[in-house]
Amino acid sequence: MPLFALLLFFTNNSVFAQTDEIQLETTIIGEDKIKFNYIAQQILEKIELSKIILSQLQEEKYLEKTEEQKLIDKQREISKQKLQEQIDRMNRNYEPFTPRNSFAKYLTGVDKTYHGIYWDQFNFITEKIKIAKAVQVSIINQGGTYQEAFKEYVRYASMTKVEMIQLTQELNIKYGFADAKVQKQFDKYGKLPRTNS
Numbered sequence: 620m621p622l623f624a625l626l627l628f629f630t631n632n633s634v635f636a637q638t639d640e641i642q643l644e645t646t647i648i649g650e651d652k653i654k655f656n657y658i659a660q661q662i663l664e665k666i667e668l669s670k671i672i673l674s675q676l677q678e679e680k681y682l683e684k685t686e687e688q689k690l691i692d693k694q695r696e697i698s699k700q701k702l703q704e705q706i707d708r709m710n711r712n713y714e715p716f717t718p719r720n721s722f723a724k725y726l727t728g729v730d731k732t733y734h735g736i737y738w739d740q741f742n743f744i745t746e747k748i749k750i751a752k753a754v755q756v757s758i759i760n761q762g763g764t765y766q767e768a769f770k771e772y773v774r775y776a777s778m779t780k781v782e783m784i785q786l787t788q789e790l791n792i793k794y795g796f797a798d799a800k801v802q803k804q805f806d807k808y809g810k811l812p813r814t815n816s
Contacts, residue, residue, distance in 0.1 A: 718745070736790045743786060744778070751775035784809040 654660070714720060722741050726734055751772045758768040778786075784807065791797035805811060 733794075735794050736796070739790050739793070740786065747778065748776050781807050 715724075719741075722737075726737055729737065751774075754775050755768040755772040758771055759765065784805075788797065788802045788805070788809075792799050792802055
């Protein structure tokens with residue numbers, strides 16, 4: 620009830636808009652006049668009572684919330700621990716099927732002489748995909764549509780024929796399977812220039 624009276628007291632004196640034409644008069648009542656004014660004394664008593672009731676309510680809610688919060692925090696910690704255990708188990712179960720391990724299994728059937736070239740190609744594509752995913756997430760986080768993000772993902776993750784040929788030439792030179800002088804004779808499409816002889 621005291622809070623209601625306090626709110627009623629303040630809402631009755633509310634001003635929502637004021638123009639320059641309206642001048643509000645305020646009367647300042649001194650401390651001595653308040654002591655002898657019965658209505659002012661009642662209002663002050665109710666304000667003080669409201670403050671006490673409000674602080675008691677807040678303390679009770681705080682104590683209840685603290686106990687509830689402890690229980691919630693404990694349950695969250697248990698859930699977090701169980702989730703981590705399940706993730707660890709899942710990672711162990713699917714370890715052989717990760718892209719890197721699957722590719723390594725594929726390479727067991729390839730002559731070891733060429734493993735370096737294959738791994739460099741794999742790492743190159745993996746890096747392109749990481750960059751493409753970062754661009755995709757960035758576009759979505761900045762308010763872009765999924766279609767825009769996917770379009771950019773494809774653009775960054777794709778590899779043109781020219782890029783593929785250039786990468787292959789560089790890796791062949793790096794691992795000693797081709798001579799740089801010979802590779803320079805090929806055009807950007809991997810073809811030798813035609814002669815009219």
